[in-house]
Amino acid sequence: MKYIPAILILSVLLASCSSPETDKKHNADEIGVATAETDHIAEVTVMDLQSTVFNHEIVSNGRISAREKVDVNFRSPGLIASIYVRNGQRVTKGQRIATLDTYKLDNQLEKEQSAVASATLEMQDVLIGQGYDPDRLEKVPDDVMRLARLRSGLQQAELNLAATRKDLEDATLHAPVSGVIANLTATPHNMSSSTEPLCRIINDSGMEAEFSVLESELPMVRPGDKIAVTPFSTTDSRTGHVTEINPMVDDNGMVKVWASVDGGGGLIDGMNVRISVKRAVDKALVIPKSAVVLRSGRQVVFTLDGNKAMWNYITTGLENLSEYTVTDGLTPGMKVITSGNVNLAHESPVRIIEK
Template identity: 50%
Template sequence: MNTMQVLYNFQDKRIKHYRMKNMRYIQHLAVVCMTAWGITALFAACNADKQAKTEENVRQLLPDAPAEVTVIPLKTVDFEHELVSNGKISARTVAEVKFQTSEIIADVFVANGDRVTKGQRIAALETYALNNKLEQAKDALERSKLEMHDVLIGQGYKLDNLSAVPDEVMRLAKIKSGFNNAQTNYSMADYDLKQATLVAPVNGIVANLFAKPKTLSKPSEVFCNIIDTQSLEVVFTVLENELGFVRKGDNVKVVPYSMPDIEIKGRVSEINPWVNENGMVQIKATVSYHPQLVEGMNVRVSAFRSVGKQWVVPKTAVVLRTGKQVVFTVVDGKAVWNYVQTGLENATEYTVTGETLKEGDPVIVTGNINLAHESPVKVIQDEKNKE
């Protein structure tokens, strides 16, 4: 075999080798393409199925009928701002009743919660020692009087004409005889005997009575309190930055926490012009009489003050959409949302401002929880014609 024949055979083998290699590459590429096409088809089928399910769910969520809502016309009205605080009931008159001497308590005529009138007996001490003290003081007074007369007679004055004695001479005679001191002791003994019977200084209810008969009275301690429940007030505090919303004469509403069904009206009577270390200002308001109000009762206080003409809507009219406050109005059977800003508030209402709102717009106040912009709605009750 010559050289040319060898080269030809070698080249022929190389060509066959490359052809076989290309064929394997083409086959591999075909397998990859088929696999990719299959995966793509599978994803397409899944997406189509998901889209179909989503569309079905959306169709299920969307209401078949317009949402039923109630509306009120947007109007400018006098808004009453409400300031809420905690307070305590206090009687404007609380009398402290105490004995003046330390003696055994003979009788107690009343109990806590009893209503008493001015001058009514409350309790009495045993008076044996007090009567003896008064008698001794009376005797000492008589003896000092005799000594004073002796002094005057010694200076040439007659007892049947004491008016002729000069004032300075009389003064010195009383001092020398001890008459002034004896008279003071007698007056004090008489006073102690009279104070042995405690009487109510005012009309009211007995409170904090803990002493019992046959025990020793303590002049340093209050025997009981008499609370005038006909003149009650509530004491509460407001923040320094809320002080501008409270004025003397403003109306208040008081609700005891223990009896939330009771509402008592009152009026601001006093504003203490002092901000304490906690940034609070103390305010007092007189309240109407109620038989179930007692001294120290914890209450919720609402102070009301008119702040002039405002757009006012119920709190239920304001909802959140995309994190912003929205009020829905009805336009051609559809709910149209309007971005608003709320200002002052009370227990049930907001003042609002909004660029797209205008006087008289029908504002949706119920049925707006799940509304979207331009959702179809049906007005079932117009609140302005509710009555």
């Protein structure tokens, strides 16, 4: 028992030698903040936190389609004589696409022209028989002229001739719009179809994107909002704007949206794309996603205090591909560490470097 006083005295001395830094570390541990235990100085970049306009972004998958697509075919079936285009070829409005063999139509035209000439002579005989001069038709009353044309068969002959000329005109297929040839499967010296199109012309100068957004995201999408369109096959993106929103929610809780795409060149009808809808919202505290790290499942941002990194729990709001808005935990004017923060702890010594 004589050693007990000595042990008590040693305990008191050790307690009195406890440093303020040790007490601070114990307090930090109590609230779950990891403090620095090394003299290593981390290199970091920082930004001044200020309220700014945040570009909210919704990302969705969609499909490209042309606003103008025309299936072209011959009005009447016939033997295809020539095809002047190929798939993928660009054509202009009025350009010749294909022609049918016109041998029978040419013969028919000659017959119809002869029939008109014969009927004209017959009409003149009818007029002479009624006492009128066939060389002065303007003197013939309308009702007499109409009757003479019917009796001579001239009216029917002229109708037949007009129909044959129209068939000859339709035997050459022209592009009704400018665009790109697609779905061309016909070949020369084969019969055309009056029901199946010879090809399709896609006007790729006016493309639109169709995509869906969640019902919960619908308040963030409005006609006129800017979009970015990126095909899965390339990294080139194009701009556009929202044109239509379907006022219905489908069974999966999705709403269809259409957008016009600027500069459709290079886009293909039916192409799968990634759509990014961007819309500026009110000013907010905006930080890059690189500034946020996870500690014990919570979001943490380090700020600069002198030459030390300070630990801050935060709550984020909206986000886009590269940024968050901060709703709690930070205040304007703070210097936020944006890189070099992965291995930081509370009060870690840091050195600022240029970006």
